[in-house]
Every structure is written in structure tokens, then in C-alpha cells.
Amino acid sequence: MTQLNDAVEILLVEDTPADAELTIRALKKNCLINNLVWVKDGAEALDFVFATGAYAGRDSSHQPRVVLLDLRLPRISGIEVLRRLKQDERTQSIPVVVLTSSKEDVDVEECYRLGVNSYITKPVAFDEFVRVVGELGLYWLLLNKIPNE
Amino acid sequence: MTQPMSGSAIAYPAKSATSSVWFVRWMMAGLVLINLFVFGMVTFSLYQSYDESQQGAELTAQNLSSLLAQHIAGDIDRIDLTLLAAADEVERQLAGGGIDRQALNRFLERQQRRLPEIFSLRTTDAHGIVSHGVGVNPAARQDNSDREYFVRQRYDPKVGLVIARPVYTRLDKRWAVPVSRPFHLPDGTFGGVIYANVSVDHLISTLAAIDVGRRGSASLRNAELRIFARTPVPAHADKVIGEKLAVPELQELIRSDRDAGSYISSHTVDGVERKFAVRKVTGFPLYVVVGRATDEYLAQWKDQATKTALLAALFFLATLVSSWLIYRNWKHQLAATLDLAREEEKFHTVADYTYDWEYWEGPAREMLYMSPSCERVTGYSRAEFLAEPDLIYRIIHPDDQHQMAGHRTDAAHRDDAGVDFRIVRRDGEIRWIAHGCSAVFGRDGQFMGRRANNRDITERVQAEATVRQLNAELEQRVASRTAQLEAANKEIEDFSYSISHDLRTPLRAIAGFAQILVEEHAASLDSEGRRLLDVVHANTVRMGRLIDELLEFLRLGRRPMDFGPVDVAQLVQEIFDELQATVPDRKLRLDLKTPPPLWGDRTMIRRLLSNLLSNAVKFTQPRALAVIEVGGRIEGNLARYYVKDNGVGFDMRYVDKLFQVFERVHPVGQFEGSGTGLAMVKRIVGRHGGSVSAEGQVDVGATISFTLPAREMENDPTQ
Structure with a gap:
């Protein structure tokens, strides 16, 4: 789907293939599917961002313009990924949008405490989902400029 | 409880009665004795002076009678000498040849003049014819032969001097006592009598010359006791002079042939009682009787006796009065003593019967008082504490000695102080004591030690310990329950999390891919396929909404409450307006019956009212005009609210299902809803400590009521 060496614009961290496909479709519908990388768990996400493990050879100077992060992930949870990203100077400026099914207050509070940029509850209805994803994509990919660019 | 001191002085009244009787008896006896003594003395002295008065009177009377007797004897001696001289002269003249009448008369006259006692000196012849003397007329031939003096001289030649009884003289017409001597003719035959008339008046004046007192008397009598003269002169002298008037005592005295004597008699001529002294005139058959009036010579004694008796009576009165005063004073003192004793008894009783262990420690740490209850508390007797002032400190538990030391330092600077400590009883048992003490000050403000109260608080301390232990256990249990609850809550949280995440994800996939199918493969589907x-x-x-509502319902159980005042009327109006906006084509009417404000979590209450009102709106859908009535009132400590509608109502048989999660009383599809609305209402009311109830009738309407505690709002409006 995407080449690793291309400038990655969206990093999708999602373990559920159905959700991942729906997200990608929603992005597509909003014409925002440029250089998307889909990783299936927190560990892989961190490897990708910090160019470690399977992504050891990746040029870490090219970071995604937005990370779409699910919270319920195998191995390393979404919360942990968020914490590591926001604690590291190199990655703390990458916008992170949490996309989750959970409406739990604890998650929201924890995410904002850790410095999340947006928190989106994925609606069940697909057209609603498409609308929400479109809105956030427009904001983070088109309007919001990352400081180091 | 131990019996306080035996031998307490409860027997005061009986003792006082006895002592009172004894005191009165002794005082009466003393009174009688002293008065008897005084009366004895007075009587004795009066008797003595009476005796002296009697003796004195007798002595005076004797002396006076003796004096008179001598005087009268002298007079009669002189008269006798004159008679003898005259007899000698007559006999000389007779012997010389016959009597020279004139010479004899001159002789007699001379003689008569020498004797003032007599008023005549005369002679009679042998026949009793008065012959010579002053004032004698021989021719008159005055015959005196019947006179006693003549008769006795004529017929008793040896008689000598005759003192005859008084007569009233014929010649001189005066009372006289004729004193006579005979003379003889030269042949020795009886020649006649020479007699001298002694004037009774003179005799009376002789008697009167001595002082026998105003009511005294003196009399001269002959051996026959005929009265010759008497002073004072009796009123009827004629009937007295010459008469034998004599009291038996005098007669007895004369009969016994004594020269002197005395007696007392009241049977006198004038009836006056006198003491008499009798004296025989020496050489003559005459007696002088001198009487001293008893009332006269006893007057002084009587006066003295009266005064003495008065003094004695005064003394008696004085002793009586002073006895009474002493008795009264004694009685008062006794009463005062008894009062004092009773007061002391009272205070002793109060002190001795105190349940707590009381004592009074003097300024020098000496034990002044200790209540008998000390034995109950400590096992040591009062006597032991009084004997050893340090015992009270010695029995303090070694671990608490410092407490008492601290208290003693503390108490030195304060009037009132207290401390709790343990003591070791005589039997070794440990008791808790609450000690409190106050400084005692006398009337002048001087320090008099400390008055202390020791209360056995062992039971209380033990109870407190038990309570503390129970509290600790309770806290432990609460903590463990809380932990369990927290664990349960955590489980619910996890469960909710799972639901929200794990159920929604596949659901989203179903919804998403179904949508994609419709959008991207519509061409290959027929109309039935698209409908499916x-x-x-x-x-x-629908399932997404159910999950959301279930999650919200679960969240209600965990959310912390934020209490505050809630204006129900205003809130209802707001919600109603919002609801009306969602169904602009329906006719809704809100009938707001001024429900009172309540105390609760505003968000939850809003949710509650919103659910009830939206239910009402929902179930009145078939009605042309929906009427929703909201009201409430305070009922005691509860606030009751209700929401009533004129909707489709419900069958009361299913009322139990009304408030259960996902339970519906209407078929799915008839009315929109998941079945969590009333369950949430019940949950919210429950969390506020209230209760819900419902009433309904099919096709008429439903009323949902709930009560909340109103008290909290009144008691703690700031919360």
C-alpha cells in the first residue's frame, strides 16, 4: 500500500483489521490517504517512530504528520505509546489523535494528561465515522502545520 | 457498700431528755435546800430574838416591880413609924392624965404634913368613933367601927399594923387605903385605933412614876389580891379598886407563897395580853404586879421579824427567778449544743455516706477526713488511711506515680485540678480512679489543704476500651468492605470498558461494512437485499445506543455526588421547553404545581427529570393534547414529587418491571426507547436516599412519584 521510504503522512495504529479498513476507507472518502502506514500494535508503532526493531533502517527524521492511535492494543497499550511519544523530545511534537471505541472518562482524562492532541470516539454508524475522520484529517493534515516543517 | 462508722451519735435526743430531767431535779433540790436552810436560819434567829425580847420584858418587869415594892415598903415603913409615934403620944397623954385634945390634934397634924402619901391621920376611940385628927368634929361622932381596920384592931389585939382594903372615906370623900395601929389605955386595954388614910391617888402616881410602856400596867394588891391601885386607872375605878380581880396564873403564884414570879396572861382587867412580874413588898402583905404589854415589848421583834420574813421571801423569789433563768439559759445552751450536734451529725452523714471515696488533706499533708467508702474502693480502711497519710500515694500504680506527681505540682498552682490514675487494691486488683480536688480556704482566706474526690471509673474505662476496640474492629471491617466494594467497582469499570470497546468494535464493523455494501455494491443487490x-x-x-445507555446507567452508580440546592420548577420548565422543541408539531401542555426546591446532585436530578418528562412526552404521543403535570410538597422529613401524564398508561400488573433495566411494558417498535429510562430514575433516586413508585391505568395515564429526604436541605444547606 505505502512505501517505507516515502514521506509518511499518517501512522495508523490499529489491531482490529475491520476497524483499520473502515478507518482507511473513511480517510479515502475524504481524499486523505497519502502515505498511510498501518501498524498492528503498540510495540510496532514505537519501533516505527523510533526506527527500531523491524523499522531499524527507517529514516527517523521523516516522522508522520499525524498518528491515529487506538487505545486497546496488544503488547504495548495505546496509553503507553502515547506516553512514550509525548515524553520523548524527538516525537513529542507529532500530533497524536486517539481513535477509540471507549467513552471511558478515565481514558480521556489520562490521554489529555499525557498530551494527546485530539480524542475521537469512533461512532458505530459508518457515515458518522466517515464525517468525524474527515474532520480530523482536514485539521491535522491540511490546516495544522507541524513546527519543524 | 460498707457501713459507715458505727457508734455515731444518733442518740442525742434521748440523752438530752435524760440530762434535762436530771438537771431540773438537781436544781429543784438545790433550790429547796438553800431555801430551807435560809428559812431555818431566819426562824432560828427570830426565835432567838423573840426569846430575848421575852426575857428582856420579864427582866424589866421584875426590876420595875422590885423597884416599886421597895418604894412602897419605904412609904409604908415611914407611915408605920408615924403611926407608932402617934400611938406613943396618945398613950403618953393618956398616962399623963388624959388627952389634951388640942395638943394631940396639933401633933397629928404635924405628923400628917410630913407624909405626903396620906391625906389624914386620925384616931378612933375604943368604940370606933373618930375622935382626933385634922378636920375631925367630935360632936359629929363619926362611927368607923364597921371599918375593916377597926374591926381587925379591936378584935385581934396582936395584929399590929393593919393595911386594910381601900375604902371610899366618909369624911374626905376620897379613895384611901387605911393603915392602922392600935393604942392602949394605961391599964393595957384596947383604947382605940390610930389610922392613916393613904391616898389611892398617891399610890397610883407612885405606880405611874415608872415607865411600863403605853399599854403596860402596874398594880398594888394585898395578899387577898384585892386591887389597891392600878395604872393606868381603869375606866370604872369604883368597880375595880378594892375588888379581888386576879387571873388564875396570879392566884396560883400567890398561893405557892413565893416572893417573886412572872406569868403571861390576857385575861386582864382591860383584856390586853401582858407579861407580868410579881414582887412581894418586903415586910408587908402586899404585892406589886408589873405588866408589860406583849405587843409592845414584841413590837420591835415583830418589826424585825416582818423585815426578816420579807427579806427571806425576797431571797426565795430571787432564788426562784435565778433558778428559772439558769434553767432557761441551760436549756438554750443545751438546745444550741444539740443543734450543733445535729448539724455535725448531718454533715457527717452526708460525708460518710458518699459513694465516692472522699477525703480532706490538711495543709501539712495530714489526713483530716476520709469517707468510709475508701474501703470499698481500695480495700484499706479509713483508720489505716488516717494513721498513714502516705498510704494514699503508696497505693497508686507504679506506672501512674508520675501522673500523681505531675498533678501535685499542677495542683500547687491551681484551686481545682484533676487526674486519672490506677491504684493497686489491698487484694492486688487494679482499679481506675478519677481524682479531682479543690483547694480549701477558711473564712479568713487561709489555706486549709485540699478536698479531694476519688471516683472508681474502672467500669467506665473498661467500657471505653471495649468501645475503642469495637470501633477499631468496625473500622477494620469497613475498610475491608470498602476494599471489596472498590474491587467490585473496579470489576464493573473493567466490564464497562469491555462493553464499550469490545462490543462496539464488531458492531461498528457490521454497521460499516453493511453501509459499504449498500454504497459500493448497490447495483448487484435487488430491492429486498437493500431492505435487509x-x-x-x-x-x-439501535444496539449502539443500547450500549451507550447501559454504559451511562453503569456510570451513574460510580459517579461521585455533588450536592447542592436544585430549583425543580425552573429545571422542569427548561427540560419541557427543550422537549417541545424536538417535537414542534405536537401540542404539549405543562401543568407546573410549584414543586419545592430539593437538595441533590444537579446533573443527576436533571437527568432524572429529563427521563420522566421525555417518557411523559413519549407515551402521550396518541393524544391530541398532551397534559404533563409536575408537582411536589414536603411531607414531614420527605420531599415528594410526581410527574403525571394523560398518556397510554400501563397495566398495574407489570408495575414491578417498570423500573428494571431493559424491561419494557410496551412492545418494541410501539414506542422508541431502550428500557433504561426508569431504571436510571430509580438509580438516581436511590443514590439520593429516596424511593420511587408508579401508578397507572391503561389509556388513562401514568404517575411516577419519587421521594427524597428533605431534612438534609434544612440541616446542611451549605453542603
Whole structure:
């Protein structure tokens, strides 16, 4: 789907293939599917961002313009990924949008405490989902400029 | 409880009665004795002076009678000498040849003049014819032969001097006592009598010359006791002079042939009682009787006796009065003593019967008082504490000695102080004591030690310990329960999390892919296929909402409450307006019956009212005009609210299902809803400590009521 060496614009961290496909479709519908990388768990996400493990050879100077992060992930949870990203100077400026099914207050509070940029509850209805994803994509990919660019 | 001191002085009244009787008896005896003594002395002295008065009177009377007797004897001696001289002269003249009448008369006259006692000196012849003397007329031939003096001289030649009884003289017409001597003719025959008339008046004046007192008397009598003269002169002298008037005592005295004597008699001529002294005139058959009036010579004694008796009576009165005063004073003192004793008894009783262990420690740490209850508390007797002032400190538990030391330092600077400590009883048992003490000050403000109260608080301390232990256990249990609850809550949280995440994800996939199918493969589907996909889509949406509502319902149980005042009327109006906006084509009427404000979590209450009102709106859908009535009132400590509608109502048989999660009383599809609305209402009311109830009738309407505690709002409006 995407080449690793291309400038990655969206990093999708999602373990559920159905959700991942729906997200990608929603992005597509909003014409925002440029250089998307889909990783299936927190560990892989961190490897990708910090160019470690399977992504050891990746040029870490090219970071995604937005990370779409699910919270319920195998191995390393979404919360942990968020914490590591926001604690590291190199990655703390990458916008992170949490996309989750959970409406739990604890998650929201924890995410904002850790410095999340947006928190989106994925609606069940697909057209609603498409609308929400479109809105956030427009904001983070088109309007919001990352400081180091 | 131990019996306080035996031998307490409860017997005061009996003792006082006895002592009172004894005191009165002794005082009466003393009174009688002293008065008897005084009366004895007075009587004795009066008797003595009476005796002296009697003796004195007798002595005076004797002396006076003796004096008179001598005087009268002298007079009669002189008269006798004159008679003898005259007899000698007559006999000389007779012997010389006959009597020279004139010479004899001159002789007699001379002689008569020498004797003032007599008023005549005369002679009679042998026949009793008065012959010579002053004032004698021989021719008159005055015959005196019947006179006693003549008769006795004529017929008793040896008689000598005759003192005859008084007569009233014929010649001189005066009372006289004729004193006579005979003379003889030269042949020795009886020649006649020479007699001298002694004037009774003179005799009376002789008697009167001595002082026998105003009511005294003196008399001269002959051996026959005929009265010759008497002073004072009796009123009827004629009937007295010459008469034998004599009291038996005098007669007895004369009969016994004594020269002197005395007696007392009241049977006198004038009836006056006198003491008499009798004296024989020496050489003559005459007696002088001198009487001293008893009342006269006893007057002084009587006066003295009266005064003495008065003094004695005064003395008696004085002793009586002073006895009474002493008795009264003694009685008062006794009463005062008894009062004092009773007061002391009272205070002793109060002190001795105190349940707590009381004592009074003097300024020098000496034990002044200790209540008998000390034995109950400590096992040591009062006597032991009084004997050893340090015992009270010695029995303090070694671990608490410092407490008492601290208290003693503390108490030195304060009037009132207290401390709790343990003591070791005589039997070794440990008791808790609450000690409190106050400084005692006398009337002048001087320090008099400390008055202390020791209360056995062992039971209380033990009870407190038990309570503390129970509290600790309770806290432990609460903590463990809380932990369990927290664990349970955590489980619910996890469960909710799972639901929200794990159920929603596949649901989203179903909904999403169904949508994609419709959008991207519509061409390969017929109309039935598209309808079926719409059904799938509708159900995924419905299930999503069910999950959301269930999650919200679960969240209600965990959310912390934020209490505050809630204006129910205003809130209802707001919600109603919002609801009306969602169904602009329906006719709704809100009938707001001024429900009172309540105390609760505003967000939850809003949710509660919103659910009830939206239910009302929902179930009145078939009505042309929906009427929703909201009201409430305070009922005691409860606030009751209700929401009533004129909707389709419900069958009361299913009222139990009304408030259960996902339970519906209407078929799915008839009315929109998941079945969590009233369950949430019940949950919210429950969390506020209230209760819900419902009433309904099919096709008439439903009323949902709930009560909340009103008290909290009144008691703690700031919360």
C-alpha cells in the first residue's frame, strides 16, 4: 500500500483489521490517504517512530504528520505509546489523535494528561465515522502545520 | 457498700431528755435546800430574838416591880413609924392624965404634913368613933367601927399594923387605903385605933412614876389580891379598886407563897395580853404586879421579824427567778449544743455516706477526713488511711506515680485540678480512679489543704476500651468492605470498558461494512437485499445506543455526588421547553404545581427529570393534547414529587418491571426507547436516599412519584 521510504503522512495504529479498513476507507472518502502506514500494535508503532526493531533502517527524521492511535492494543497499550511519544523530545511534537471505541472518562482524562492532541470516539454508524475522520484529517493534515516543517 | 462508722451519735435526743430531767431535779433540790436552810436560819434567829425580847420584858418587869415594892415598903415603913409615934403620944397623954385634945390634934397634924402619901391621920376611940385628927368634929361622932381596920384592931389585939382594903372615906370623900395601929389605955386595954388614910391617888402616881410602856400596867394588891391601885386607872375605878380581880396564873403564884414570879396572861382587867412580874413588898402583905404589854415589848421583834420574813421571801423569789433563768439559759445552751450536734451529725452523714471515696488533706499533708467508702474502693480502711497519710500515694500504680506527681505540682498552682490514675487494691486488683480536688480556704482566706474526690471509673474505662476496640474492629471491617466494594467497582469499570470497546468494535464493523455494501455494491443487490441491509443497519444503530445507555446507567452508580440546592420548577420548565422543541408539531401542555426546591446532585436530578418528562412526552404521543403535570410538597422529613401524564398508561400488573433495566411494558417498535429510562430514575433516586413508585391505568395515564429526604436541605444547606 505505502512505501517505507516515502514521506509518511499518517501512522495508523490499529489491531482490529475491520476497524483499520473502515478507518482507511473513511480517510479515502475524504481524499486523505497519502502515505498511510498501518501498524498492528503498540510495540510496532514505537519501533516505527523510533526506527527500531523491524523499522531499524527507517529514516527517523521523516516522522508522520499525524498518528491515529487506538487505545486497546496488544503488547504495548495505546496509553503507553502515547506516553512514550509525548515524553520523548524527538516525537513529542507529532500530533497524536486517539481513535477509540471507549467513552471511558478515565481514558480521556489520562490521554489529555499525557498530551494527546485530539480524542475521537469512533461512532458505530459508518457515515458518522466517515464525517468525524474527515474532520480530523482536514485539521491535522491540511490546516495544522507541524513546527519543524 | 460498707457501713459507715458505727457508734455515731444518733442518740442525742434521748440523752438530752435524760440530762434535762436530771438537771431540773438537781436544781429543784438545790433550790429547796438553800431555801430551807435560809428559812431555818431566819426562824432560828427570830426565835432567838423573840426569846430575848421575852426575857428582856420579864427582866424589866421584875426590876420595875422590885423597884416599886421597895418604894412602897419605904412609904409604908415611914407611915408605920408615924403611926407608932402617934400611938406613943396618945398613950403618953393618956398616962399623963388624959388627952389634951388640942395638943394631940396639933401633933397629928404635924405628923400628917410630913407624909405626903396620906391625906389624914386620925384616931378612933375604943368604940370606933373618930375622935382626933385634922378636920375631925367630935360632936359629929363619926362611927368607923364597921371599918375593916377597926374591926381587925379591936378584935385581934396582936395584929399590929393593919393595911386594910381601900375604902371610899366618909369624911374626905376620897379613895384611901387605911393603915392602922392600935393604942392602949394605961391599964393595957384596947383604947382605940390610930389610922392613916393613904391616898389611892398617891399610890397610883407612885405606880405611874415608872415607865411600863403605853399599854403596860402596874398594880398594888394585898395578899387577898384585892386591887389597891392600878395604872393606868381603869375606866370604872369604883368597880375595880378594892375588888379581888386576879387571873388564875396570879392566884396560883400567890398561893405557892413565893416572893417573886412572872406569868403571861390576857385575861386582864382591860383584856390586853401582858407579861407580868410579881414582887412581894418586903415586910408587908402586899404585892406589886408589873405588866408589860406583849405587843409592845414584841413590837420591835415583830418589826424585825416582818423585815426578816420579807427579806427571806425576797431571797426565795430571787432564788426562784435565778433558778428559772439558769434553767432557761441551760436549756438554750443545751438546745444550741444539740443543734450543733445535729448539724455535725448531718454533715457527717452526708460525708460518710458518699459513694465516692472522699477525703480532706490538711495543709501539712495530714489526713483530716476520709469517707468510709475508701474501703470499698481500695480495700484499706479509713483508720489505716488516717494513721498513714502516705498510704494514699503508696497505693497508686507504679506506672501512674508520675501522673500523681505531675498533678501535685499542677495542683500547687491551681484551686481545682484533676487526674486519672490506677491504684493497686489491698487484694492486688487494679482499679481506675478519677481524682479531682479543690483547694480549701477558711473564712479568713487561709489555706486549709485540699478536698479531694476519688471516683472508681474502672467500669467506665473498661467500657471505653471495649468501645475503642469495637470501633477499631468496625473500622477494620469497613475498610475491608470498602476494599471489596472498590474491587467490585473496579470489576464493573473493567466490564464497562469491555462493553464499550469490545462490543462496539464488531458492531461498528457490521454497521460499516453493511453501509459499504449498500454504497459500493448497490447495483448487484435487488430491492429486498437493500431492505435487509437497511434492517441490519437500523439494528446496529439501535444496539449502539443500547450500549451507550447501559454504559451511562453503569456510570451513574460510580459517579461521585455533588450536592447542592436544585430549583425543580425552573429545571422542569427548561427540560419541557427543550422537549417541545424536538417535537414542534405536537401540542404539549405543562401543568407546573410549584414543586419545592430539593437538595441533590444537579446533573443527576436533571437527568432524572429529563427521563420522566421525555417518557411523559413519549407515551402521550396518541393524544391530541398532551397534559404533563409536575408537582411536589414536603411531607414531614420527605420531599415528594410526581410527574403525571394523560398518556397510554400501563397495566398495574407489570408495575414491578417498570423500573428494571431493559424491561419494557410496551412492545418494541410501539414506542422508541431502550428500557433504561426508569431504571436510571430509580438509580438516581436511590443514590439520593429516596424511593420511587408508579401508578397507572391503561389509556388513562401514568404517575411516577419519587421521594427524597428533605431534612438534609434544612440541616446542611451549605453542603
